Amino acid sequence: MKLTILGCHSATPRDNARPTAQILEMKGHLFLIDCGEGTQMALRKNRIKFARIKHIFISHLHGDHVYGLIGLISTFCLLSRDSELTIYGPKGIKELILIQLKLAKVYTAFDLRFRESVENIPQLLLEDDSLTVTTIPLEHRVFTHGFLFQEKPGDRRLDIVACEEYGVDQAYYRKVKQGHDVTLDNGEVIANEELTMDGDKPKSYAFCSDTVYKEDIVPQITGVTALYHESTFLKAHENLCDRTKHSTAEQAATIALKAKVGTLILGHYSSRYGDYELFRSEAREVFENSELAMDGKVFEFSNPKL
Amino acid sequence: MKLTILGCHSATPRDNARPTAQILEMKGHLFLIDCGEGTQMALRKNRIKFARIKHIFISHLHGDHVYGLIGLISTFCLLSRDSELTIYGPKGIKELILIQLKLAKVYTAFDLRFRESVENIPQLLLEDDSLTVTTIPLEHRVFTHGFLFQEKPGDRRLDIVACEEYGVDQAYYRKVKQGHDVTLDNGEVIANEELTMDGDKPKSYAFCSDTVYKEDIVPQITGVTALYHESTFLKAHENLCDRTKHSTAEQAATIALKAKVGTLILGHYSSRYGDYELFRSEAREVFENSELAMDGKVFEFSNPKL
Numbered sequence: 001m002k003l004t005i006l007g008c009h010s011a012t013p014r015d016n017a018r019p020t021a022q023i024l025e026m027k028g029h030l031f032l033i034d035c036g037e038g039t040q041m042a043l044r045k046n047r048i049k050f051a052r053i054k055h056i057f058i059s060h061l062h063g064d065h066v067y068g069l070i071g072l073i074s075t076f077c078l079l080s081r082d083s084e085l086t087i088y089g090p091k092g093i094k095e096l097i098l099i100q101l102k103l104a105k106v107y108t109a110f111d112l113r114f115r116e117s118v119e120n121i122p123q124l125l126l127e128d129d130s131l132t133v134t135t136i137p138l139e140h141r142v143f144t145h146g147f148l149f150q151e152k153p154g155d156r157r158l159d160i161v162a163c164e165e166y167g168v169d170q171a172y173y174r175k176v177k178q179g180h181d182v183t184l185d186n187g188e189v190i191a192n193e194e195l196t197m198d199g200d201k202p203k204s205y206a207f208c209s210d211t212v213y214k215e216d217i218v219p220q221i222t223g224v225t226a227l228y229h230e231s232t233f234l235k236a237h238e239n240l241c242d243r244t245k246h247s248t249a250e251q252a253a254t255i256a257l258k259a260k261v262g263t264l265i266l267g268h269y270s271s272r273y274g275d276y277e278l279f280r281s282e283a284r285e286v287f288e289n290s291e292l293a294m295d296g297k298v299f300e301f302s303n304p305k306l
Numbered sequence: 307m308k309l310t311i312l313g314c315h316s317a318t319p320r321d322n323a324r325p326t327a328q329i330l331e332m333k334g335h336l337f338l339i340d341c342g343e344g345t346q347m348a349l350r351k352n353r354i355k356f357a358r359i360k361h362i363f364i365s366h367l368h369g370d371h372v373y374g375l376i377g378l379i380s381t382f383c384l385l386s387r388d389s390e391l392t393i394y395g396p397k398g399i400k401e402l403i404l405i406q407l408k409l410a411k412v413y414t415a416f417d418l419r420f421r422e423s424v425e426n427i428p429q430l431l432l433e434d435d436s437l438t439v440t441t442i443p444l445e446h447r448v449f450t451h452g453f454l455f456q457e458k459p460g461d462r463r464l465d466i467v468a469c470e471e472y473g474v475d476q477a478y479y480r481k482v483k484q485g486h487d488v489t490l491d492n493g494e495v496i497a498n499e500e501l502t503m504d505g506d507k508p509k510s511y512a513f514c515s516d517t518v519y520k521e522d523i524v525p526q527i528t529g530v531t532a533l534y535h536e537s538t539f540l541k542a543h544e545n546l547c548d549r550t551k552h553s554t555a556e557q558a559a560t561i562a563l564k565a566k567v568g569t570l571i572l573g574h575y576s577s578r579y580g581d582y583e584l585f586r587s588e589a590r591e592v593f594e595n596s597e598l599a600m601d602g603k604v605f606e607f608s609n610p611k612l
Contacts, residue, residue: 011381011384012346012381012384012385013344013346013347013377013381014347014350015347015350015351037343037344037346037347037374037377038343038344038347040318040319040343041319041320041321041343041344044320044321045321061409061410062410062412063376063377063380063406063410063412064380067373067376067377067380067406068343070369070373071319071343071369071373074369074370074373075317075318075319078317078318079318092409093409095405095409096405096406096409099401099402099405100369100373100402103367103398103401103402103448104367104368104369104448105447105448106368106369141411142409142410142411
């Protein structure tokens with residue numbers, strides 16, 4: 001699992017402070033999460049292949065999370081894309097994109113699908129053999145949800161030494177990894193747990209932006225490998241959170257602590273601040289493993305060597 | 307008259323190749339012409355004060371000319387703008403912007419006006435004491451017009467030596483500059499031309515992007531101080547002009563020659579080319595005073611010292 005921060009700043013985009021956009025690489029997928037103005041430039045800068053993006057997840061319809069989407073879709077057209085693209089987001093996103101394509105008389109040669117959400121409960125958006133993507137209901141000034149990306153448990157790990165000792169034919173290895181027992185030529189049945197060990201622990205990523213402090217998301221995101229939680233403000237401006245429906249770094253860390261996540265990633269910093277280290281230090285007072293998102297920064301979450 | 311190129315490339319924006327946007331400074335106005343994705347970042351980079359922009363001119367509704375507009379308007383809101391903003395563009399631009407503001411639940415505290423064009427004949431968009439702005443009908447894949455910015459003749463220049471010789475009271479100087487004759491205390495009438503010289507020659511700027519070669523714009527733009535004319539292709543790809551409704555550098559230069567303009571500025575280069583100097587050299591074979599637009603380049607057109 002690999003997370004590339006394309007942009008992590010709030011509100012007004014600047015060349016060195018891009019609005020929200022991230023690429024999550026999980027089980028061979030390349031998911032684009034949010035798409036502020038300039039995202040396509042950031043994709044090029046980070047050398048991410050446009051064609052590999054097949055699913056785009058938009059949290060809400062504020063400009064700093066979506067105004068780069070129409071430009072990206074137009075570029076897909078210019079690049080003669082032919083593979084399907086699905087856009088997940090709040091109701092209205094389809095209208096937002098189609099009106100602009102219509103006015104520009106641009107027609108997509110690829111299949112452009114929309115999956116719009118209206119309900120404020122977790123909804124399964126995507127499922128395949130290896131993962132699921134579910135919405136996380138958030139609370140902001142407009143209808144907003146985050147996204148929970150969860151790997152499914154994979155194969156078990158083969159205990160090669162045990163397999164050889166029992167004389168298991170290599171032709172059965174695939175079945176063994178899938179959890180099957182083995183019947184030897186002499187009729188003896190070897191239980192799968194004699195031949196395998198637990199596989200990689202499935203990883204998961206929760207993206208929560210933008211939102212006011214919302215404790216009831218904790219059960220849904222408990223134990224995730226990584227949580228991105230917006231931290232627009234420092235404690236000094238906590239009084240602005242209620243009106244603007246944003247969080248402080250300390251509040252993000254409190255959610256991380258309660259949800260026992262692996263790593264907390266902070267972002268969506270207000271442009272009023274110059275020193276981002278203050279976000280990290282305020283968060284670390286509550287939750288030690290707090291990190292700062294930065295434009296262009298890559299977080300890799302590999303499996304521990306067993 | 308000062309022209310700042312914010313972006314001058316066609317199609318897909320990249321960090322070092324921004325889509326079309328320009329700032330024209332004329333008679334105290336700061337006009338924004340076209341607004342591709344990332345224009346607000348380019349405005350910051352070029353240190354242009356957002357609040358000074360009161361009129362935005364959009365040539366057509368292709369993404370590389372307009373997808374930065376909604377982000378810029380949103381930023382105006384975040385910056386608590388209170389002065390009026392007028393947007394001039396093809397029919398549809400109002401719907402394009404308002405649907406996005408509505409979906410983001412953003413309300414402008416300033417007066418946001420739209421002036422939409424549908425007619426393919428020159429139309430006066432703006433007139434004040436010092437200048438006029440008129441549409442230039444162009445031909446592209448969607449309804450497109452350029453813009454002709456024309457200074458009005460200003461005051462006459464005072465001939466100080468003559469004024470002193472005739473003993474004209476300094477209190478009359480303002481009237482004299484405005485073209486009035488002067489009656490001396492002894493009743494003698496001094497004709498204005500005895501006391502003044504021709505003032506600065508009014509300057510003018512024609513913006514023509516995007517368009518196929520269209521000779522019938524020549525009468526309207528004849529004698530302009532500067533012409534920006536798109537040159538998407540080199541001669542080698544002239545065969546693409548008809549289908550895509552674009553021009554070559556040579557065609558742009560032919561228009562410049564026929565219209566006897568002062569300076570031709572080329573731009574809207576296709577991303578297939580690496581060497582922009584080829585555009586200049588192909589244009590200069592037809593029209594010597596051909597220059598290249600480049601992101602961040604500033605063209606100043608000052609009055610010759612008399």
